[in-house]
Amino acid sequence: MISNRMSEKLKAGSLIRKMFEEGNRLKSIYGEDKVFDFSIGNPDVEPPFEVTSGLKDLINNPTPGMHGYMSNSGYLSTRQAVANKLTRSGHTAFSADSICMTVGAAGAMNATLRAILDPDDEVILLAPFFMEYRQYIDNHFGKAVIVPTDAGTFLPNIDRISEAITPRTKAIIINSPNNPTGAMYPASTLEAINTLVASYEHVIHIISDEPYRELVFDGQEAVSTQDYIDNLIICYSWSKSLSLPGERIGYTAVGPRHPDLDVLVPAITMANRILGSVNAPALFQKVIEKAMDAKVDVALYENRRNLLYDIVTSSGFTCQKPQGAFYLFVKSPDTDDMVFSQVCARHNLLVVPGSAFSMPGYFRLAFCVSESTIKGSSVAFRAVSEHYGLNPAQS
Ligand SMILES: Cc1ncc(COP(=O)(O)O)c(C=O)c1O
The missing domain is CATH 3.90.1150.10 (Aspartate Aminotransferase, domain 1)
Structure with a gap:
């Protein structure tokens, strides 16, 4: 059965x-x-050239233990490279200690939700949304609360989000550039979300799912969530930016101004371990370290x-x-x-x-x-x- x-x-x-x-x-x-x-x-x-050349380089120059376990949060050198990249991409400094390497964005979100949810805690989803979010929330016995975005623009509607918040609201999941709409949140939307959650006494995490961060058109760049959101947990993967969905490589980054930074990172790291991933794939941590500035x-x-x-x-x-x-x-x-x-x-x-x-x-x-x-x-x-x-x- x-x-x-x-x-x-x-x-x-x-x-x-x-x-x-x-x-x-x-x-x-x-x-x-x-x-x-x-x-x-x-x-x-x-995938771009940097991925294949990085792979070849690792295979041709093996180092002892390169296929072994490492810290559950990942190699320090990889986390440092991620932190440097995040620091370069906005006006907010990240440290390697705020990063946990994960099994794609899906692994990042599951580890995050496992770290923050007690049974029946609520997570706000902004419809339309990537449908797996419901499964991820359910995996950790949370409840999805669905709030529609604005018709036409598909941008989050702050009044509707505010009406949906209860004392059990633990998190809001945002996703920009968005699957399925392709919408990108402007800075004003991120600021409004930040102001809204700051007005509550309990901490409401903003989980920013960003696998499409680099896939932006018309000469624009995605607005850096870390510059606008305090209670931020970024979930990222190289599935789209390096075309590596089968290699399952990503990370969580807790924003430096997050009030729970000190407990969140160890909790996410432990969740990464006990959910069965143990750590992100060793070889691909090293590959993406070599391809940190590459994209498709x-x-x-x-x-x-x-x-x-x-x-x-x-x-x-x-x-x-x-x-x-x-x-x-x-x-x-x-x-x-x-x-x-x-x-x-x-x-x-x-x-x-x-x-x-x-x-x-x-x-x-x-x-x-x-x-x-x-x-x-x-x-x-x-x-x-x-x-x-x-x-x-x-x-
Ligand atoms: C919005 C969004 N989040 C998360 C994921 C999962 O990404 P990954 O396969 O890197 O875990 C996807 C995959 O398509 C996605 O579209």
Whole structure:
């Protein structure tokens, strides 16, 4: 027998995974190039040169013990390199002691939630959000409290967040650049969140999930959360910026002004250990140390963003142009976004319904796919647009 909690999770499954499986089924029938799969955020861009050269260097020049255990928070040299990078990227100095290397952002968030939650503590999620957050909170017996962002901009609505805060609120999860909307929070939003939480007597942690921090378009840079938020816990991974999702490498960084800094770092480190990760992968801690200032070719994603945005909007759909990450969050012309995704699948177009992100009435397209997939999809978007009687631009 498995637990009741787990059998319920198995029954619910994952909408993204279902669309991904459906994509594979369609590809086996119609061929790879006839199916336009925008379902999953798995980067198709190869890691930059610094990653492969770093790996080769480590393999060619092995040091004794390089595959052994190290401190549960990770190698000091890696944590120092992360702290230096964070210090360089804003106006706030980090020390290596505030960093814990983790198994990706997912590992970082689970260790953080394990460190701060007692059963039934509440965590505010700003919809639409990366759906795994609910699972992470549930893993540690917390309760997710969902607060919608502002329609149109998808920015956090401070009044609504304030209404949702109770004495049990332990944390608010923010995510900029955002999955699934591509929205980026301006400094004023971060300032407003900081002022809001400072007005409560109990500590409310701001967990900033930042795996898309470097994937920013139009010559902009993501605003550094550390400069605006005091109760900050950054959860980061190199899954997207170095295209390394399978290598599972990331970190948590507790902001230097966090009132619980001294107890949080050891608690997160212990959580990292007892959740079963023990420590972040040794080899990839060393690799990212060598590739700390590298990133994938962001222009490539920006070009895909432009191509897909043009195809989608000229087919008659409406969406906000994403400022970062690699997703388009588009208004569904069908009131039922689940039905809409099925209509798309009939045209070999795989999209994820907004309901998967707690925002029905929309659908998400992941544009970390080849340019030929994006270009080829225009016929399918036109056909779906016609199905719903939209007004495509004349071409
Ligand atoms: C917003 C967001 N947070 C966290 C994660 C998990 O990242 P990782 O695979 O590095 O653990 C993802 C992965 O897609 C994501 O989109």
